Amino acid sequence: MSLEQFKNRNVGTQNYVKLDLAHTPTTGWGQFKQVVGRTFKPELFVGLWVTFREMGNALVGGKMHTTQYPFEKLPISPRYRAIHDMLRLMESGNYRCIGCGLCEKICISNCISMETKYDENQRKEVSEYTINFGRCIFCGYCAEVCPELAIVHGPRYETASEQRASFSLFEDMLTPIDKLNLQQEYDGFGAISPNADENIKPTPLAY
Amino acid sequence: MDSTMLPEVTAVGVIIKAVLILAVIAAIAGFGTYIERKILAFMQRRLGPQHVGPYGLLQLAADGIKLFTKEDIIPQHANKIIFAVAPVITAATAFIALAAVPVFPGFTIPLVDVYVPSIASDINVGILFVLGMMAAGLYGPLLAGMAQANKWGILGSARTAIQFLSYEVVTGLSILAPIMMVGSLSFVDFNDYQADGTWLVVYQPVAFVLFLIAGFAETNRTPFDLLEHEAEVISGYVTEYSGMRWGLFFIGEYANMITIGVIASVVFLGGYNDFWIFPGWLMIIGKIAFSFFFMLWVRAAWPHVRPDQLMWLCWKVLMPLAVINVVITGLVMMII
Amino acid sequence: MSEVQTVENMVSITIDGKEYKAKEGEYILNAARANDIFIPAICYLTRCSPTLACRICLVEANGKQVYSCNTKVKEGMEVTVNTPNILAERRAMMEVYDVNHPLQCGVCDQSGECELQNYTLELQVDSQSYSIPDTKRETSDWSSVLHYDAGLCIVCERCTTVCKDMIGDAAIKTTKRGGASLDKAWKDEMPKDAYAMWNKLQKSVIAPSNGTGSTDCSDCGECIAVCPVGALVSRDFVYTSNAWDLRKIPAVSAHSSDGFQIYYEVKPISIDNRDEKIYRVTNEWNYVSLDGSARFGYDYENRGVTKDKKAFDLAIEAFKKAKTIRFNSMITNEEAMMLQTLKEKMGIKLYNPEVRAFQKFLTLYADASGHSLYTSSMEDSMKSDFIVSVGGALRNDSPGLKYAFNNVQKMNKGAGLYFHPVGDTLIPSFGKSVSTFTHKVGLEEATLYLVLALFSDQDKLDSSVKDYITELGGKEGLIDLVGGDSKKFIKGFDKMMKKKERFTLMVGEDYYYHDRADNLAKLIALIEQTAGFNVVMNPPKSNALGVAIICDLDDNAEGYTVGYNEIGDFRLSALGDGDLDIPAFNQQEGTVTNLSKRVVPTNVALDYGGYELNDLMKELIDDAPEETIDWTKRLPTDRGYRAVEFDSLDNYYDNAGNEHRGYLLNVLFEERDTPKVEKFYDDTLLDGDIVYRCNPPRQFNDFSAKAHQIFEPFGLYVSSSKAESLGKKVEVVFDNGTIVVDVIEDKKMEGDIMALSDFKSAENVYGLFDGSRYASVTIKEV
């Protein structure tokens, strides 16, 4: 499913068919005619035929519709805001989060909290990061504000849990290092706009 | 009425037959729910039950276990005795009706040499008996709805009363014409009448259609499932039922469907006579199965009607048609 | 800073076409700020000298471009804040500041409170026109508390300025960066001032001024406070929290008697533990400068306390049978009032050796001078131009007065005399006009006679005093007596006295414990009367002044004693080791009477779940109010307090730098005859090994010792030369006991007197000294 489909909001120009409804009969004779007409028109059989045909399609035509959730899942829109993922840098495998705390600040339901420290490489290190999914309203602000595209909404939308407050820790959300090659770039809210390049001004590097 | 060629019908045979009918029909009724779900699913391009057992076949068992183990709730203000008895009426009448219906061809159990007749009790007014029993089945829903002290239940039983009573008339009248032609009320005679391969439906198409329509109404199937239509009356007369009591209604309904299927097959569709290379037992099973399938098919295809439309259809369309059909049949018989 | 703004010393100026009043002699920048007009300025610090490092404060005054931070207002001056040329200059400056500035705002500890960010946005810098190759600038830790990230430093020199002009340590300075030098071509291409600024910026970086990698300073952390960017941060705080996550709680510094306004900044300890802790202490650095104990000595709270009913009942019992309550100055006015109430209602003695001597001295002084309290304050001292400090180890006892002493030299072209038996190398470095006198212990009266001789209006002096001075050899004789060089000093003194108008005498703790405190108090009163000095005294610690005024203390303890943060038969303690827990200072609300005689409010920074003194009061006396702060309006009005609600007390500084914190104590003035001073005897001089009761800088009490960022250990502090002769550990034998302590070298000390810490109450150092601050001892090796 591509983003374009979602961006097309011109619903008014799509192919609608107008129903041409016959008038309701007013006289007894008219009603009788309608009944007879309806009784002897093969309308009812059309219905039977349609259902039968679909059964055929389903059974032998391979047009079965069912997705066998939870064994199969439908792809969801990249803009869908499900359980968060923490991404890593493709090149180094380091996590992208720099610990700026903007997500923590912007979070509308105050459910992110994090701990940072000064690490041995003189960098800011995120020592722990948690989201309380019992409170998260999946507004997507955190992903939108994140300057590193580190916290994003992943495709995992099953949020049922045994407890009202279910916390995710940094480890839970971080792309496992051995699955780094499977990491998907995020395309939803907060992702770089397609014309980002045009908006960047060059900085002089005269030396 | 001459069936001298058949072995003697013993009491043991009849009991075996009765147990057979009970067991098989009850099982088939259960199985019917599975079939119904599957068929409806296929027609909507779904898969239907899938995960309990191969192809979801054990869904039936799962449902059974569920129904048996479910808490049996009797509402506080319900009339407890009637509330308890009502489902039994439905189930019992359904099965009793089957007593006079030839379900399989007769056969002899080898070794013990006991003959099991095709019909548990070949009373000579079989049709009358079956129709009567089915009409008595009306008391099930009626009492259930009234006993449970629930407004949806009351509505459900009111609908039961009008719907069943009205369509009783159509059933009776529509089947009168074939009876006139066969000249007997015994199913066996009906079967034998068509032994030459010409099905009664050929002579009585209108009666057949009317009977089918009325059959749908009698068994409370779409498009006439007004008794327990969720969108209107929650669950109608079964609103307050749960567990096995609810299960009895369910079995009763499916048994009735089979009964209607059997009557239609025997009366109009050539009964259990051999047909071409197919043996009689296969034919009758095939016919019953088809009529069962047809009920599901209709359910998948058609919407249900409003109560007023139902009455209108019954009294202004079907009943006059049935009467006209009887009259015409009589005239033709006089002329020929 | 509550100087009366009379019409005489105000001028009118016009800023952007509007007329305003400004204090005469004020810088344009400060005049504008006082009138709520914004002029961009980065490097200027109120109360410090302008450095002209940033040049962004350019304005047009009477048609000429000037730097508003170093141009004084004149009557009728017309100031324009923005002209096209100035705007171009400013923009260029901000672009220059952004050249090679690391794009680290996301992790930077300044987190949104960054002046570089602010001005970059304010001046709408959205593109960069300048560039130069970057130089690798290393991050380094300068001391146990200072963390410097040279990469982020914009060399505004605020840190060096405050260290030199306010703190006095001058421990850091700008040094060569050693990067690429600026292409001359820029000179023609860019605005003039911006180029000049860049030229300097590109060459400099900040480093400890002693040439090593680490600073040798008092670790006050004021440089951290003033840094406009994230270049200077405390080592403990680096990357632990964003500023916006911290909740600011206005409070009062707890350990020294300065009573600085501070903000505790709190947030939850961790993800698992949602109890709050203090992450750092910040201050209004333009108007108040903290010492190390105020900035780093904050985590002494009594954590995890719940209501222990059993202990509480025992405490009630203890109070009922108590004959004495022993306490110290780490107590709010309200609590002091409660104890005083107990004394009045239950006849319990109040024993507080820390404050008792001070209280007596205040009474002596009041008797002699007719002033109910000393007349000056820390802020007033800062406005004087000649300071004489006697009887206190300024660097250790009173950071606030040290800052004032230093600031006067730097800002007011001031002069200063420092009399103390313990030699100090830092004080002379405050300015060229500072003279220090290292006198013998016991010659305190002589120093005051010298002050009389030097400064008094001789006509006002009694002939007996004059005769006595002559007897002592006049000025010269006295100078030589107190350890000075009379010839050299007299020559320089005239220059020192030039254009001096406001004189301040700072009196320290030594005097309170002096055998002849009576005579000292009289001499001080006499100096005040005859030499036009204002006097400020240094209350020993914390709220000593409040306790001294509110409580009627007794001279000794007897019978069953309840200790309040002190030793006793039953101990109430905020240190967590007593019989009943009480809240620590940062868990209390209430008021404190600070050195400047100001009654200032402090607030609860951290939750406390146990009992407090007022809960006991409710059981012990009939009319105890509901809350501790209900005592605020019960403070004794006859002793200078006001009957006001705690919640009505302000706690802020306004844009003009006026202090709106609580209220000033009322000081009563009575006319008195000239005090009759006595002669002194030099047979009281101490000989041999002398120990002085004095804490290292930043240490004041058990609470500062508990704080994890105060590292100064308990021990015997000695000068470098003395350290060599003593070894690592010694036993100090007093008349009434001994103590074994580590010997610690203090490079800024001189001479042979040794300073023994007293901040650990368990060591009972007060007892060893037995009511005096100096003691002759025998040193034994161990």
Ligand code: SF4
């Ligand atoms: S999606 Fe919204 S509510 Fe959830 S963590 Fe992000 S900002 Fe907070």
Ligand code: SF4
């Ligand atoms: S906004 Fe992004 S980079 Fe910043 S702390 Fe949150 S996840 Fe990390």
Ligand code: SF4
């Ligand atoms: S000092 Fe200011 S501009 Fe520089 S990285 Fe930190 S926040 Fe950003």
Ligand code: SF4
């Ligand atoms: S460390 Fe901070 S205060 Fe000092 S010069 Fe650099 S930016 Fe200015």
Ligand code: FES
């Ligand atoms: S503020 Fe005036 S030059 Fe920096």
